[in-house]
Amino acid sequence: MDERTPTIVRANSIVSQARTRPGAQKSLATPDPTASSALEPEALAITGETISATGTLTELRDRFPAAEVLDFGDSTIIPGLNDAHIHLALTAGDALHLDLSHEAVRDVPTLLDTIAAEVGTTSAGAWVKGSRYDDEKTGIVLRDELDRIAPETPVLVNHVAGHWGVVNSAGLRFLGIDESSPDPDGGRNDRYSDGRLNGKLIERALMNVLMPATARGERFIPGDTVEDLQLGAARTIAKWNAAGLTSICDALISPQDIGILSALRADDALGLRIGMLLSIDHYDKAAEVGIGSGFGDDRLKLIGVKAFLDGAIGGRTCLLSEPFTDPSYQGVQTTSTEELRVNVERVHTDGNRIGVHANGDAAIRLVLDAFEDVAARIPRPGLRHRIEHCSLIDDDILNRMNRLGAVAIPFAGYPGYHGGALNSWYGEERMERMFAHRSFLDAGVTVAGSSDYPCGPYQPLFGLQSLVTRTGVDDGITVGASQKVTAAEALSIFTLGSAEASGEESYKGRLAPGYLADFTVLGDNPLTIDPHGIADIDVRATYVGGSEVYRG
Numbered sequence: 001m002d003e004r005t006p007t008i009v010r011a012n013s014i015v016s017q018a019r020t021r022p023g024a025q026k027s028l029a030t031p032d033p034t035a036s037s038a039l040e041p042e043a044l045a046i047t048g049e050t051i052s053a054t055g056t057l058t059e060l061r062d063r064f065p066a067a068e069v070l071d072f073g074d075s076t077i078i079p080g081l082n083d084a085h086i087h088l089a090l091t092a093g094d095a096l097h098l099d100l101s102h103e104a105v106r107d108v109p110t111l112l113d114t115i116a117a118e119v120g121t122t123s124a125g126a127w128v129k130g131s132r133y134d135d136e137k138t139g140i141v142l143r144d145e146l147d148r149i150a151p152e153t154p155v156l157v158n159h160v161a162g163h164w165g166v167v168n169s170a171g172l173r174f175l176g177i178d179e180s181s182p183d184p185d186g187g188r189n190d191r192y193s194d195g196r197l198n199g200k201l202i203e204r205a206l207m208n209v210l211m212p213a214t215a216r217g218e219r220f221i222p223g224d225t226v227e228d229l230q231l232g233a234a235r236t237i238a239k240w241n242a243a244g245l246t247s248i249c250d251a252l253i254s255p256q257d258i259g260i261l262s263a264l265r266a267d268d269a270l271g272l273r274i275g276m277l278l279s280i281d282h283y284d285k286a287a288e289v290g291i292g293s294g295f296g297d298d299r300l301k302l303i304g305v306k307a308f309l310d311g312a313i314g315g316r317t318c319l320l321s322e323p324f325t326d327p328s329y330q331g332v333q334t335t336s337t338e339e340l341r342v343n344v345e346r347v348h349t350d351g352n353r354i355g356v357h358a359n360g361d362a363a364i365r366l367v368l369d370a371f372e373d374v375a376a377r378i379p380r381p382g383l384r385h386r387i388e389h390c391s392l393i394d395d396d397i398l399n400r401m402n403r404l405g406a407v408a409i410p411f412a413g414y415p416g417y418h419g420g421a422l423n424s425w426y427g428e429e430r431m432e433r434m435f436a437h438r439s440f441l442d443a444g445v446t447v448a449g450s451s452d453y454p455c456g457p458y459q460p461l462f463g464l465q466s467l468v469t470r471t472g473v474d475d476g477i478t479v480g481a482s483q484k485v486t487a488a489e490a491l492s493i494f495t496l497g498s499a500e501a502s503g504e505e506s507y508k509g510r511l512a513p514g515y516l517a518d519f520t521v522l523g524d525n526p527l528t529i530d531p532h533g534i535a536d537i538d539v540r541a542t543y544v545g546g547s548e549v550y551r552g
């Protein structure tokens, strides 16, 4: 067959975003959606990995008479969804363990039944491990509850955010932790109010007993091997494809993770384009051998470096200029300003992109100080740094980001996931300035779509719905309503915005000639249905580089 003969793809509607200029997402919010859809192509011609032509079906058939037509019937085709900040490497192991997420187990009895069933099929001495447990949503599970269903088998229940886990008595015995054991530095063996160990191992207390992939020992919870993790990553990628994702940026990568993903790349098993932010802890080595932003190819590529500055939204530890409800508490700075400045200067000087985790407005200002300082002294035209999360903003922050060309990567799904809890944590006034997608678009600041999974649901359609409705799916409470965006804008955020955040906007995020043939086939049009139904739209197929990676 002639290699240049394209495949023609058609569907009931195609949302191409072809006329949206990168860097001007706002112009996509066409005031008249009917006028815009009249100009959309009926079909795409795909040659190899890219889109070679678009037009009416008749035009493309006339032009390529030998082409096969792939007809998606009444579906809607959108540009492939792209999550600019998600954690594949950190969660690859989860796919090997029991799924104790709130989606999978709604309450404590179901969670315990799930574990009990696994205990029944586990050989003596082996651990039963579960992950993604969310105590706030599912309810409290501690040592005593686990002991009732697993008196002999060691059990670990890992919290969704990864900072703590719960083990049962058999687990504590295995690890040699008893009532007299002291707390480790930087961690705590938590206790019931009567002073007994409750099985909750917090921070270092948990980290110290998780076996590193390379080590062997008796007092460790057995870790996953590199082969296990490779399998876990492949399973996770398949799940994400099924949710419509074609690209991601993994926001914290170690050298071992690069090895795991490279092995999948070599096996041609990467059904997802993966950008990577390398942990700043490993930057020295990479810089030494000259590996920087852009290293790799359009399947697996280093996007830049990741650094941290403050705490979290859910944990209420982000660094704020005005206190939380407790007037003496304004959150935490996890890295010194001096260290931040040194790291930003180093990475910037090398011509590499840095993404700094900063949630609170006070943290964001420190990041902007550092960005502005190096940009003034060491020009690196076209180099656009990122602020990961960039949760709480004001006009001054927007203006400074705009001048720098800095990219915002805020949580898309948090309003939908946390709902009214956000109001009680941060206050209604502040919620009008948090996850401020509307403000970023209006100010001309590039804004990307991100779930930060496992901290929020990974499904990008959930993110789109949350961006448009700003309403909690469980409690129906709307938070920060002034930050709502249109469905067309939400789609552009999760496609073009994310592509800009990794410097790939010239070939990703649109269904237009010269762009990658990455697209998602949906059972309904997210731009025209009731936005409260966007998360439930059926993903019918996902294509990466013209190849099917998922079919529903």
Ligand SMILES: [Zn+2]
Residues within 6 Å of the ligand: 085, 086, 087, 251, 452
């Ligand atoms: Zn993250």
